[in-house]
Amino acid sequence: MRMVLRWFGEGNDTVGLEQIKQIPGVEGVAWSLHDVPAGEEWPEEKIIEVKKQVEKSGLNIDVVESVNVHEDIKLGMPSRKKYISNYIKTIERLAKAGVKVICYNFMPVFDWTRTELFKKMYDGSTALFFENEKIKDIDPMKLVEMISRNSSYTMPGWEPERLEHLSKLFEQYKQVTEEDLWDNLQYFLERIIPVAKENDVKMAIHPDDPPWSVFGLPRIITNKKNIQRFLNLVDDPYNGVTFCSGSLGANPDNDVADMVREFSDRIHFAHIRNVKTYDNGDFIETSHRTQDGSVDIHDVVKGYHDTQFSGYTRPDHGRHIWGENSRPGYGLYDRAMGVMYIWGLWDAFERSKRKRSNES
Ligand code: DNO
Ligand code: MN
Numbered sequence: 001m002r003m004v005l006r007w008f009g010e011g012n013d014t015v016g017l018e019q020i021k022q023i024p025g026v027e028g029v030a031w032s033l034h035d036v037p038a039g040e041e042w043p044e045e046k047i048i049e050v051k052k053q054v055e056k057s058g059l060n061i062d063v064v065e066s067v068n069v070h071e072d073i074k075l076g077m078p079s080r081k082k083y084i085s086n087y088i089k090t091i092e093r094l095a096k097a098g099v100k101v102i103c104y105n106f107m108p109v110f111d112w113t114r115t116e117l118f119k120k121m122y123d124g125s126t127a128l129f130f131e132n133e134k135i136k137d138i139d140p141m142k143l144v145e146m147i148s149r150n151s152s153y154t155m156p157g158w159e160p161e162r163l164e165h166l167s168k169l170f171e172q173y174k175q176v177t178e179e180d181l182w183d184n185l186q187y188f189l190e191r192i193i194p195v196a197k198e199n200d201v202k203m204a205i206h207p208d209d210p211p212w213s214v215f216g217l218p219r220i221i222t223n224k225k226n227i228q229r230f231l232n233l234v235d236d237p238y239n240g241v242t243f244c245s246g247s248l249g250a251n252p253d254n255d256v257a258d259m260v261r262e263f264s265d266r267i268h269f270a271h272i273r274n275v276k277t278y279d280n281g282d283f284i285e286t287s288h289r290t291q292d293g294s295v296d297i298h299d300v301v302k303g304y305h306d307t308q309f310s311g312y313t314r315p316d317h318g319r320h321i322w323g324e325n326s327r328p329g330y331g332l333y334d335r336a337m338g339v340m341y342i343w344g345l346w347d348a349f350e351r352s353k354r355k356r357s358n359e360s
Helices: 017-021 044-056 071-075 080-097 132-137 140-149 166-173 178-198 224-233 245-249 256-266 297-306 333-359
Strands: 002-006 026-031 060-065 101-105 116-120 126-130 202-206 239-244 267-272 275-277 283-285 312-315
Touching: 002 060, 002 333, 017 026, 026 044, 026 312, 044 060, 044 080, 060 312, 071 080, 071 166, 071 178, 080 178, 101 267, 140 166, 178 202, 178 224, 178 239, 202 267, 224 239, 224 256, 239 245, 239 256, 245 256, 245 267, 245 275, 256 267, 256 297, 267 297, 297 333, 312 333
Parallel strands: 002 026, 002 312, 026 060, 060 101, 101 202, 202 239, 239 267, 267 312
Antiparallel strands: 116 126, 126 283, 275 283
C-alpha cells in the first residue's frame, strides 16, 4: 500500500507540502489543476510546474485527482468528440510527466452532495452532513450557493463555469436515463482506455457520492453489481476503480469490505473514510476509526491486506477539529490521524502475517 494525501495546490489549500511531508509514511500528493475548466487540455507547462514544486518537497505526483469529465461526454452530445480528444491529450501529457493513476468520476452535474458542510458534533468538531429529508426539498441552486459561500477556494466538482448553466443542464439530463449514461460511459471508456494502456496510466473511476440519484439525476457507480458491470464495459486492468469506502458506505446495503476483496486487483486508488448512517437515510462523516462510524474500516483495511493490495491509498475527508479552519473535509489534523489509523491496522496485519509464516 502506498500512502498519499490530497493537496489542492499552492494558494488553493490551507495545508502545505511541508506539512504533508511530516505525516509518517506519506509519499505523495493526489493533485489536480483546479483552474483548468473541465473539457480543456491540461497545459504541459502547468503540469511541469506542479511536478517541480511537489518533487522539491520530496513527495511524488503519481496520482491525479481528478481530471473532470465534461458534461457533454456524460450527456452523449456530438461535441463529446472534441472533449474526449482533449481528455486523451491530458492523459498523454500526465503520463509523460510520470503520473501513474488518474482518478475521475462520472456523476452528472454534481460531485459529492451534502446538505451541511460544518455540522456541529457532540464533541465540538464539525463534519460534512447529508440530511435526506432536506435534500428532497432543496433547490439545487441553493446548494451551489451554499458550497460557494463556504469556501474561498475552488471546490472541485463545483466549479462556477460548470454550474453556470445549471438550469439548462437539468433540462438536458431530463432526456438521459441510467441506461443512456451507461452507454455514454462505455463510449468514453472505449476511447480513453487504449490510450491509458499505451501510456501505462491506470484510470480509476470514483463512485457516486452519495450512491443514489439526487435531484432526479441518473447515478450508476453505486453498488457491487454496478461496479462489476462497469469493469466489464472494458475488461482491462487499465480500466479500474477509485474505491471510496465512505461514498459507498453511505448506503448500508453495500458491504464495503466484501467489495474490496472482490475488486482488489482492479482498485488502483483506495479512498478510506468512515460515515455514520441512520435509518432515515441521513449520514455524517466521522473519524476514520471503526467504532466511530458504520463502515467496518478494520475489515476494509484487512481486505486490502488479505488481497496484497499494492496500489495508492489516501485517507478521504476528515472532520474539522482543534479549531482548524480548512476547506470542507480537507483539514490537516483529522486526515493525518486517518493516515496513522490506516497504518496502525496495516502494520498489525503485516506483523501477524509474518509471525504466522515464521511459525509454519
Ligand atoms: C469524495 C471525494 C470525491 C472525489 C471526486 C473525484 O469522496 O473523494 O469528491 O474527489 O469524485 O473525481
Ligand atoms: Mn472519495
